[in-house]
Amino acid sequence: MLKSSVPMGVLVVGVVFHMIYVLSIFDIYFKSPVVANVPLTPILAEYPPPAKRLVVFVADGCRADRFFELNDSFSVFAHAKLRSTNLSHLIPTEFWNHKEPSRVPFLRHIIQRKGSWGISHTGVPTESRPGHVAMFAGMYEDVSAVTRGWQSNPVDFDSIFNQSNSSFLFGSPDIVPMFAKNMPHVHEHHYSSEEEDFTKDAAELDTWVYSQVYDLFSSAKTNTSLKAQLLQDKTIIFCHFLGIDSNGHAHRPMSREYLANVALVDRLTEGIQNLIEDFYKDDLTSYIFTADHGMSFQGSHGDGAPANTRTPLIVWGAGITPPMQAAASRTTDFDLDVPTHSHDEIYAQLKAQKEQELRAYQDWNLEHFVRKDVLQADLAPLAAALLGMPYPRNSVGVLPFTYLKQGLYRARAVAFNARALYTHAYQKMISKKKATLKFLFRSFPRLEECAVLLGSIEKAFGSKAYHDIEQSSQVVIAHALAGLKFYQQYDWFVLFGIITSGYLCWMAVVYIAVSNWPFSIKNLVYFPARATEPKHLDTTLVLLCIASATLMFLYNHEAPIMYYAYLIFPVVFSRFLFRQTTLTHLVPTSPKLVWVVISLELIAWGYFKRQVFSLLCVLMCVYTYLQHQSSTATTLWLASLLSLSIFPLIPIDIGDILSLVLSGGGTVLVCGVFLKQKFYPQVDNKAFLILGGSLVSLSGTMYALQHPELSAAPWIALNWALCIGSVCRLVIAMQSSTCLKTRLVEIMLAMAPLYLLLSISYEVWFYLVFCMTLLFWVEYETSQPRCNGETFNDIRIALWYLMLFKLSFFGTGNVASMSSFEISSTFRFVTVFSPFIMGALLVFKILLPMAVVTAAFDVLTTLRGDSPYRLGLIVVLLSNVLAVQFFYLVQYEGSWKEIGNSISNFGIVNAMILFTPILLFLTRLCLHYQVKRRLD
Template sequence: MKAGRSSWPTGLLVLGTLFHAIYVLSIFDIYFKSPVVHNIPTVEVLHASYPPPAKRLVIFIADGCRADKFFEANDSFAVFAHSRLTEANLSSLIPSRYTDEPTRAPFLRHVIKDWGSWGVSHTGVPTESRPGHVAMFAGMYEDVSAVTRGWHENPVDFDSIFNQSTHSWLYGSPDIVPMFAKNVEHAHEKHYSSSEEDFAKDGSALDTWVYFKVKSLIDEARNNRTLYDRLHSNQVLFFFHFLGIDTNGHAHRPHSREYIANVALVDRLVEGIHNMLEDFFKDDKTAYIFSADHGMSHQGSHGDGAPSNTRTPLVVWGAGIQPPTKATVDDKFQFDVPSHSHDQVFAQLHAHKIQEAAALKDWHLSSFVRKDVLQADIAPLAAALLGLPYPRNSVGVLPFSYLQQGLYRARAVAFNAQALFLHAKMKQTEKQEATWPIFFRPFPRLDEVPSLLATVERSFGAKAYGEIEALSQQIIRDALAGLRHFQRYDWLLLMSIIALGYVGWMLVLYVAVAQWPFSVTSLFVHRGQVDRPAILTIVVGFVAMYLYNHSATPMYYLYLVFPLVFWRYLIRESHLLVSQSHLGFGVIILVAISVELIVFGYSTRSVFSALCLVVGIYPNLVAIYNTGTARLWLGGCILLAIFPVVPVDYGDDLTLVLAGGAIWLLLGFIIWWQCYPMIHGISLLFILASFGSLVGTMQALSQPGTNPAFWIYLNWVLACGSFASLAWTPSQSYQYRLIQIMLAVSPFFFLLCISYEMFFYAIFCLTLLLWIRLEGSSTSKPAHQSGVNAEDVRLALWYLIFFKLSFFATGNIASMSSFEISSTFRFVTVFDPFVMGALLVFKILLPMVIVTCAFHVLLTLRGHQPNRLFLLVVLLSDILALHFFFLVKDEGSWKEIGNSISIFGIVNIKMVFIPLLLLVAKMGFRQVPPPVFHLD
């Protein structure tokens, strides 16, 4: 039977790509708009009658330091960790009174027990370095538009504690330090070269670099009067950024000796710098904050909202800090979180029950009151200690239990409330000026705040400090609620527009599949003329949007134009929606159940195992397939069903990688032997060479002092060379070309594997080949009537399941951080987030490319307008996208928030990738002659 070649749906696929690329951004306008408001007045705590407790503040940030790895009391690696200090020649250089204590951070544990206050800082999402530092120093969660601004530059213009200081000294990473010193004349920064951020080297050297720079600064000040006077000024800030923990976490994971030893090293460096500064200033006017920007997952990555990433240590001591408070109970943690952040902090703790149980057992700190904070709360704490104005746009709530009780603390709390109120009022004014009066919706509780502020001011006369702090938290509650109201002001409007856009797009796709071939110009052209009512509808819609919101961004109008165009077309062609349907009610119910199971599978990977089994069993229950092929198909699906139940944090296992690669090499050799000369053997040589290159790379990376550059270059040559080999290995049939593609891309995938992924790849490829053979053995041939039938839906649904399985079999939707960053070290060791991210994306996409190529071959061999079924896949995927759109959260635990954003984003990004993958698939087969017969 001849396979008909249908028109390529270029117009619809381009429109769909544009539609999803724009609509994926909608959640940021709905839930996560830029928090920056301009022209907010500053509120300064400093006053002659209540001077700040500290003249200077030292902030230590241990990049990538997990709370549990820092606070754990019993350290099995203590001896090893402290021996690393000796190797670095720091034991004699930094004398310590705590070397005999069997803990990895003896100095800072001493601080917790004898000098200061402590707790867990709960970070926001994404758990990346830049957003974490912005939260700690600016008190705001970074403007979402910053994702398009690059890694090294200031993401947006925002105020920070460094801007408000008299002088600041910042030492550390080139990715972080320059960001806060840029355009700040009184900020003095030094950073090492980005080439030093090499995962193949000892990351702790980056931390000792900071220590020696601080030592040089103090030594210079003893002989430089100008520098000496600057250091002794009021409102001086020091920021010391330690990157070694993060580097070793990525390279060796947080359970490794290298990571633990780096925690011990940072503790000793903090002690050394503390002693150095105390000896230099000798005035007891120095305050210290130790924390981290984010944690580190078991896989050695970060980015998502997993507790291992969002829980970081916080230790504060020195001038003005409340000394340790003994707990009244010892069988659980006693918390002191009197600020408005209480509810959010305890929401995180409630979601971290397992981590809290382990903390109570392992930290041995339940004797001391714990004061947890949200990460953005650190900024107002730093400002209050120095009497600085709170950073503009800060939403941080002062954790005043860290400060010593009295007039100054009460004033600091009251000014925190006043600053947040001014922020909310400015936000209200901004929105009111952009909205016609009849449409404006005020926030009444803000009108009550001035009277509360007056009550607070009267209470100072009575020295009712406790009442002042309580009233201030009420003001903060109303101010933050007002900010949230105006931040989500356009929520209902945008939700309605986006929902109508998705539903309209899905109905247009249904019409396109049913009325194939379909031209996208029919959306704008009717009976040979431009559809004037459609143009009028868009104009009226734009005018209405402008009247509702004068300051609406261009994105608002882009969101609006899609539903206007789609629904104008659907109303005009409403008869097409029902005239071509060949689907029974039972099929629709089965599709709905299948889609809901896929939705459930995004949070529970094992659901895809059940779907695999259902797909494998089906051909054995109907009598239209070859029995032997159906049984082999069931076996392949059973093997595939194993992978979604394997933990994603399995860890590195080179033996598994080599074993999986050996199986794939053996299968490739058998296929080549059976199919020669239809299959070229050059890909097998590339796979074989990759074995030696991978082993050499891993040996070089595991041996300190060994340069892996040769092996890294060889990996690039092998991976890219195998891809390039496709250009000179043309095949005579679609199925042989598919096998050649599977073999050619496998060296790249193999070199990015860290455990069982190669087993999955081998079984996945074999199962896809069996799928083509299975459909070729079917006695039920494609129907030639127009419309959508049950077979079309089944094929599209099976492709969608395998497409999702290609991701979930080895990863987790929480974020790409579930895919191990250590796999990228085979191609790059110097820190480069874009190259590493691109390699991870490429690793994720390769199985998706394979399943898309297989589906393309299947539909081409099946004949009868194969391209339209890709539109049916897009339609089913859009049902998922709309479902997840309504599941996006901006409340709850950081893990829930981060996962909901990731799911919606990844579903839409995959929708953008599907047409691109289809284009890649067609390019891969462009030199293959048209098939004449179905595969049998």
């Protein structure tokens, strides 16, 4: 038995360590914004608000460019849908303009004749729940919360619906119930989740909303109790149109279905407005039309790409300023009116969206009207101000007051917005002060100025200096938001130091473990006899003092339990490191390690530019060519690497190309048969039957999905059966095959059906070339002579594994594709919206190539007589260099794309570190279970 069977204790510690430390960025940069016991700031009790009721239309997943562009393509299909649902009376519209053909003629008429418009810039993640929380609660949800559920928010929060007298919500089961929880005055109506079927016409979800609103007002004519509720002031009606988002996922945003759904929502919005105006007849209704997020050309969302963060915003009705003509001097860009504190952040987004802005100016033909952009959280205070309600607790939204008509009420609304934000920040300061020793507390000086400024603002009302009031209020808002940020990041430096020391100490422990292999995990906690020597007692006392001081700091700050978990690791690791007789051996001196550092930096660069992995493949070829003599194994290895280098250069958004999937799957089948006949005769023939069946099943599934009159259910059941059968076949095949190389081929063939069924374009071709490259890598490495004590050679193998491991992801995707799931491939297994099943399938698709490269790594290290666990630790050590680098590169300011990508980079590198030992354990179990190992 080889030493590779040594228990993987250090790797297990590494898994636990990274599972905990990957959460640190959320505690440092993105803590939950909810502050307990924030008092409400009553607004304008003595002044009547401009509106008695508010109607909010949210077109889920609607891109700004597809909405505003001068193009009426596919509108005729929206009309056909209205006819088929007995809503043909909504088709004729007086706002059709042949000179400006638009798929949203009614809302375009509103922009030009009645209301104000702009772009609402969303936060990240660009998902439905965080978007709606921002719009209605005025706060950006804890970024980590998106991983803890889609249908409900993990924390309680205040919203405009809570503050209303009566609210009526219609739409998706994933959204509307969230705002009606424990609120008897909030009445929600939603369809069943089974209706969110991607094989059906999603536009029916939107016509359902219209029908529900129609029934509401029809019932009110005879139901006096309902009528009384509707006639109350501070009434909100929320219409959530999900069809655009569903059709975008199923067909992509350039499809007929998506664009026709945009046109349909315009007609439904006009119809609902007419219903409301006919019922009330008092012109005291305000309307807001917007979207929670956009959608990428791949039919996904989640990341901070401009296509996902730019959404339309149109506001009209009671209290709203009419259209304003833009300055005649604007000939190359829009005339933006953003006088609020949100100005800087909005312009930071626009600076990163120059290309989108240029196209908007060219394609929208709206440059003649002043544009009023907002941040998505600014919509909550706008809605509250229109109805005279208190601003939601914990709202960080800044009232976009230029949407309101100028005068006393607007100035009062702005001043109360400033007071509410100051109260929020002050409450945050009080809670932090109570949790801190008096002599350690640091105050935020600018926050102390707010009370004086608010007093001067009140005095200014006497002179009716409304403009000055609005400007002074923005100063208070700036101080208040800065104070909130200051206290939100109050413990930032302490946490930063703990996390950094934890990573550095862990890397040192891993290096010692590799240098002194085999290494027992007991060494981390064992007290040797020499620990009682004076010098060891001194270091122990020093560590105890530092740990005690830090623990006292955390305790006094009422730190959450995770903070203590972060601290445990550097304390335990440091104690182990200081017990070493010397630490000088921690610094390697080989000049060749310069190339390792360069390679790691290129890998880090590859997270931003995936094309860099093509360069890394070429560098691996150059190294191989310079270091080794020519042989068949070397030639095949070089040729496969060069072939693999092509894939990072291919764009990831080329769309669905079924012919590529089928041809790639067919080629995998042919190559598998060839390998069996020539090199691996023990490979099970059933693998080829399952793979061939997957090709047939994929064709049948896609044909059924493209023809709604056919049922895809039998094909979907067959897809599940084939994938489960492939795994079962692998388990059986492992009992008969005894050759490690044959087992590796079996694993590759067993993973192929699932990967094939989850592919939409060239991914199968990548999988084929990737698997062939791994087979040639095994042949190449095992053909080289083995020399004991070749430390650098071990590092090289670990580095190449790390490169191939990263390439298994970046060969077909990038950071953005990870954070915005491409769910169309999951329709082969599930067509009803199910985020957990769909997410699991997409994670499996990402993990399959990683599992294959890990299996190849295990085979070659075993055949070379190395310990896979030891080389796996080297991989972990190299990966931690990347983790620390990305930890320092996490951004919490700038464009949403930069913020989102920086979070994703850190999360992905840590996730890959987590999966490395897990996959290594699973592949070893699969490769070596009940087998007398053969080294041939």
